[in-house]
Amino acid sequence: MKMSSSASTGPSAPLNTGSRMPLLGLGMYKLCGGEAVLQAVDASLAAGYRAFDSAAVYRNEAELGHALKELLPKYGLTREDVFITSKLSPKDQGKGAMEGALHSLSNLGMDYIDLYLIHWPGTQGLDVTDKCNPGNRAQSWAALEELHAQGKLKAIGVSNYTPAHMRELMGSCKVHPAVLQVEFHPLECQTELRSVCQEFGVRFQAYTSLGRGELLTDPHVLQVAETCKRTPAQVLLRWAVQQGVPVLPKSSTPERIRENARIFDFTLSDSDMAKLSALDRGHKFCWDPSQVV
Known part of the structure; x- marks a missing residue:
């Protein structure tokens, strides 16, 4: 997969809409409170992040919108320079979807959302x-x-869908999903899902890249980190982006935010990539959607 890089946007990957998604974004799950969000967004923009991943259920869309409005001018940036993702709450699934999506737009204080x-x-x-x-x-x-047709959602997609859910959607949709966002790390390589995404031209995106912190002490990960003189977190994030998979590490600590951004100035060897991928055993640290009909 061809990736582009520029001083303003950083490495990115193409979407089927014709736009591009940054390979690195800040995950905002459990990031609460105006001051905490402001500090994290400030540190992220300074470190080169240009993507921010929120959701209705995270209850921080409004804080993200306020932070960006305040901070973008500080870095000489405009709304068009950042890629904002949010997500429909499960309580709005179905008849409440239109209202739920418009509420996200209102909370963010934006005319459009890059990915919903x-x-x-x-x-x-x-x-x-x-x-x-x-x-x-x-x-x-x-x-x-x-x-999407109205231009309020520049790209639309899904999260936590299984291969069956994806095939169901592809069989009926008028607009193809641009992105599938799911749990992805060396213990859960999602081979079938990635194949489905490739088949239908859908960008595969990772969350929980660090296994909720548990993978940071995995002996295999530690061994690779020691070999390449990097932190375990950098190794895990690099493992994904080296495969063209965008990542969303979450942190509220400026130092950690900066550390997680330093993943584009080194390359894992083929043997290290294979060593990490060999850990795959279909293990999920988060919820399992496989039982949802």
């Missing part, structure tokens, strides 16, 4: 086996397609 995802294939309040889930997903997607 269906956060979860199920519906809050329904059992995972409830046969209303497929219909609700389809209704949500139709609402996102409408907002």
Whole structure:
């Protein structure tokens, strides 16, 4: 996969919309409070981050919008220089999707969102086996397609979809999803999902790259980190971006934010890449969507 790099945007990967997604973004899960968000966004912009990943359920869309409005001029940047992702709450899945997406736009205080995802294939309040889930997903997607046509959502996609959910969507959608965002790290290499994304021209994106911190002490990861004189976090993030997979490490600590950005000035050897990929055993640290019908 060809990647581009420039001083203003950093390394990025193409989407099927014709736009590009930065390979590095700040994950904002559990980042709460105006001052904490402001500090994290400030440190991220200073370190070269140009993508920010929020969600309705994170309850920090408004704080992100305020932080960017205040900080972009400080770095000589405009709204067009950053890539903003947010996600539809599972409580709005189905008939509430249009209102939910517009609420995200309002919270962010923006005219458009670069990427908006269906956060979860199920519906809050329904059992995972409830046969209303497929219909609700389809209704949500139709609402996102409408907002995409209006230019309010520049790209639309999904998160936590399985291969079955992806094939279902591809069989009925008018607008192809631009991105699938799922858990991805050496213990969960998502081979089938990546193949499905490649088949349909969907950009595969990672979250939980560090295994909620547990992978930072894995002996195999530590060994690779020692070999290349990098931190375990940098090794894990590099493992993904070296495969063309965008990452969203989350942190509220400026030093850690800067450290996580230093992943584009070294390369893992083929043997180290293979060593990490060989750890795959389909292990998830987060929720498992495989039971959602």
